[in-house]
Amino acid sequence: MDKFVLKGYLIIMTMHFRPTLKHFPVICLILFLIGANSGCVTSEEKETGGPTGVLVMPPVPTKEPIVNSDWLYWRGPIGSGVSRQTGLPDALDLNDSSLLWTHEIQGGGVPVAAGGRLYHFGYYGVTGDLQEALICMDALSGKVLWERRYSDFLSDIVYNRYGVGAPCVDGESGNVYFQTSTGLLLGFDKDGKSLWERSLMEEFSRLTFPNGRTGGPCVDGDLIIIHAITANWGSNGPARDRFYAFDKHTGDLVWFSTPGITPKDSSFAPLIFEDLSDGRRVFYSGTGCGNVVCIDARTGQPLWRFQMSHGGVNSGVILHDDVVVAVHGKENLDATEIGRMVAIKKPLQLPDPGEPALVLGKEDEKWRNNELEAFTSTPVYRENRIYCTSKTGVLLCLDAAAGDIIWRVKLSPDQVHASPLWADGKLYVPMFDGKCFVVKDKGDFGEILDEVQLDGACLAAPSASHGRLFVQSKKRLYCFGSKTPAPDFSATAASQAKGTGGPVALQVVPAEFAVKSGTSQKFKVFSLDKTGRRIAQLSEGLTWEKWIPPTAKVKVKVDAEISSDGVLVASSDAKLSAGALRVTDGKVFGVARGRILQDLPYVENFEDSFVLSQTSSDDIPFSYPPLPWLGARMRWQIQESDGNKIAGNTLDKVLFQRAMNFVGHKDMSNYTVEADVMTDGNRRIKSTVGLVNQRYIVALVGNWQKLEVFSNYDRFKISVPFSIKTNTWYHLKTRVDIATDGSGVIRAKAWEKGSDEPDAWTIEAPHANAHKQGSPGIYALSPQSLKKVYIDNISVTSNN
Structure with missing residues (x-):
């Protein structure tokens, strides 16, 4: 047996109890089992030599939530869907005193x-009037105390698939955070005062999808953590399911993490956290690339991943002893069956800081059950049993130790997103057909205590707090239970634990920046110990430099200067650029990356600094587009046409047939965008080309021969007929004017290049809830990637 393993586990045993003679057989059995498995390595270890980190001891037991505690996160006090609430109703009757109130709000959100x-996160209205909302209510009466509403912009969401997620509350301050379906990440105090706002779409190229699944942020210490599919710039340009951690006080980005591979699906799986006995804090989640991942919560370092499906893992995982239990409803990697539940053994050793993540395989499974098919419903773990709803509307109870099904009960024809809640010795189970069941585990069978038909389908998990149960259907929010007022919110004390020992890395905040010309950015630097805890904030003895990472494909630096005290200054004439900064104390270092974005005016004609040294799949010499353009590297190419350099979209992948790429700062407003544009096509199929102005797309739609303004196709779209000849250059110009009442008018005109500009606007599109800011950008649609679009001479200027 490995002496290191033996020593580690002897320490474990003596930490948790004082051995006596009666414990001798148990100790021998454990050591025998450890010896039998000590030679196992993962596939990643075989390639890299394995992690050199210390042996990971069993996790520190997670504290059970106190009775009648608050419900601050989507999946409850410890992220497991379990509540210690008492006195919750056995029956949910819409006509008796168990129903306290309802509120008419739509969606699939968890209060x-x-x-x-x-x-609560939901939405009001339909079509053009639809707005998502964060609402604050009196939990006893249902009275709305305040609300904040947000319109969709530039998303791919169809029908009314909004409000599928949850806000979260910080236990230290009572502040609340949430993410809209379009990727606005917002922080408020308990009275609705805005603390900060991030636009994930315009800052990190967060992608949206027709399903609208959003999930929600979570608070962990001083961090707000979310995950989403992003296609940013540079090394983060390829689309991946990434995790981002923001400072809860300021909104600054602390770290980002790319733990998986190319995604096949979006994922809104919740996070669940665990403290390891080596001092590290980690979380687990599913990703859009079909993996279950383990990530260091303090640094974002990926520690391990386990791929279990071809599609996304949308259900949250649960923790049980030495395993992580996950379920999915997509195609398996090694079988024709759809769906599976797997118990994944946690690795005994984890990578040290800077080492690659482990890739676990089938040998790391403790058990699997192929009868489970749950696409987005998250299981619940309680007292060695797992409760899960399946796609076919069945509630199942499984033995957590072996994965065997103990009992099952058919509740409804099918199930989609909603997850069970375990509280007060009962399971509360909403279903897709709008029924909500109360089920009791009777040992070898499940007994239905009650069922109620709610108004609209149920997509959300229930939540419970202070004797009350909250359930959202697609049409309204319901509150059942106690009429006793809840005590005032009691803040928890902030953790005072600091790092110990010598630093192993420096953490630079913000980890990614976007600085406009004529402005500056001040950085903070923290020393980290081997567990990711901050030892101290550093201000002296640091050396800063503009840095080119050895792995960078584009060897460039930001057009700005970094001072010795960590202030990056972009002069008023700084050019569009991107790159990295490196800071060191002489022993360890930290890195930040970012972009310098030109303030108005911004002009790009592609003539300078673009060397056509690449060759496209159709043998056309090209250069990549400007590095700071978000998500543009694989979607646009700079090429030559009639002696000029122009931008054309790529046709290599059908996935990229639609491209929308931002070229400026998210806070820009009151500007005019114009460019020369050209479509390609024939009488059967034509491309569409457009510009983005303040969260509106203005496009020449070749197939339909019209000039169109839209923000989301189902929410806001206005067009006028316009004759468009393919392979002919037009000049497209647009501006947005905002009135004092918040309404606006999007104006645009187009004319054949070389002819006189018309005096009148070709289209004027009024919008009652106008977007007041947003990055400029470019847009292309090549149906089935058959016909290209071209853009040249981009200009963004102030309306004043």
Whole structure:
């Protein structure tokens, strides 16, 4: 047996109890089993030599939530869907005193509660009037105390698939955070005062999908953590399911993490956290690339991943002893069956900081059950049993130790997103057909205590707080239970634990920046110990430099200067650029990356600094587009046409037949965008080319011969007929004017290049809830990747 393994596990045993003679057989059995498995390595270890990190001891037991505690996160106090609430109703009757109130709001959101306040994510209205909302309510009466509403912009969401997620509440301050379906990440105090705002779409190229699944952020210490599919720039340009951690006080990005591979699907799986006995804090989640991942919560370092499906893993995982249990509803990697539940053994050793993540395989499974097919419903773990709803509308109870099904009960024809809640010795189970069941585990069978038909389908998990149960259907929010007022919210003390020992790395905040010309950015630097804890904030003895990472494909630096005290200054004439910064204390270092974005005016004619040294798949010499353009590297090429350099979209992948790429800062407003544009096509199929102005797309639609303004196709779209000849250059110009009442008019005109500009606008599109800011950008649509679009002479200027 490995002496290191033996020593580690002897330490484990003596930490948790004082051995006596009666414990001798148990100790021998454990050591025998350790010896039998000590020679196992993962596939990643075989390639890299394995991690050199210390042996990971069993996790520190997670504290059970106190009775009648607050429900601050999507999946409850410890992220497991379990509540210690008591006195919850056995029956949910819409006509008796168990129903306290309802509120007419649509969606599939999970309410969260802090003291006597309830915070909820949903939406109001239909079509053009639809707006998502964060609402704060009195949990006892259902009275709305305040709300904040947001219109869709530039998303791919169809029908009314909004409000599928949850806000979260910070237990230290009572502040609330949530993410809209379009990727606005927002922080508020308990009274609705805005703390900060990030636009994930315009800052990190967060992608949206027709399903609208959003999920929600979570608070961990001083961090707000989310994950989404992004296609950013540079090394983060390829689309991946990434995790981002923001400082909860300021909104600054602390770290980002790319733990998986190319995604096949989006994922909104919740996070669940665990403290390891080596001092590290980690979380687990499913990803859009079909993996279950383990990530260091303090640094974002990927520690291991286990691929279990071809599609996304949308259900949250659960923790049980030494395994992580996950379920999916997509195609398996090694079988024709759809769906599976797997218990993944946690690795005994984890990578040290800077080492590659482990890739676990089938040999790391403890058990699997192929009868489970759950696409987005998250299981619940309680007292060695797992409860899960399947795609076919069945509630199943499984033995957590072996994965065997103990009992099953048919509840409804099918199930989609909603997850069970375990509380007060019962399971509360909403279903897709709008029924909500109360089920009791009777040992070898499940007994239905009650069922109620709600108004609209149920997509969300229930939540419970202070004796009350909250359930959202597609049409309204329901509150059942206690009429006793909840105590005032009681803040938890902030953790005072600091790092110990010598630093192993420096953490630079913000980890990614976007600085406009004529402005500056001040950085903070923290030393980290081997567990990712911050030892101290550093201000002296640091050396800064503009840095080119050895792995960078584009060897460039930001057009700005970094001072010795960590202030990056972009002069008023700084050019569009991107790159990295490196800081060191002489022993360890940290890195930040970012972009310098030109303030108005911004002009790009592609003539300078573009060397056509690449060759496309159709043998055309080209150069990649400007590095700071978000997500543009694989979607656009700079090529020559009639002696000029122009930008054309790529046709290599059908996945890229639609391209929308931002070229400026998210806070820009009151500007005019114009460019020369050209479509290609024939009488059967033509391309579409356009510009993005303040979260609106203005496009020449070749197939339909019209000039169109839209923000989301189902929400806001206005067009006028316009004759478009393929392979003919037009000049397209647009501006957005905002009135004092918040309404606006999007104006655009187009004319054949070389002719006189018309005096009148070709289209004027009024919008009652106008977008007041947003990055400029470019847009292309090549149906089935058959016909290209071309853009030249881009200009963004102030309206004043």
